Amino acid sequence: MNLKRTFGSILTVLGIIGLIYTAVSFIQHSGDTRTVITLGVLGVIFFFTGISLVRTTKDET
Incomplete structure (x- = not known):
């Protein structure tokens, strides 16, 4: 399994969770506006x- 593709998937999931x-x-108007x-x-x-x-990561076997 490609390490870049795995890291990209992790970043995507973290981005979705953050959004x-x-x-x-x-x-809910909770938290500081800057946060x-x-x-x-x-x-x-x-x-x-x-x-x-x-x-952009190609699958190479």
Whole structure:
């Protein structure tokens, strides 16, 4: 199994978790505004980086 593809999948899942947590915090008005924005930005970065790693890594056997 390719290490880059695995790392990309982990980053994608972390990004999704961060985005969901940000959305729930935003809707419930819980937490500091800066914290919510920071988690949202990190979630977006992790998500798109993970997707990019998965898409650009070739399967070589």
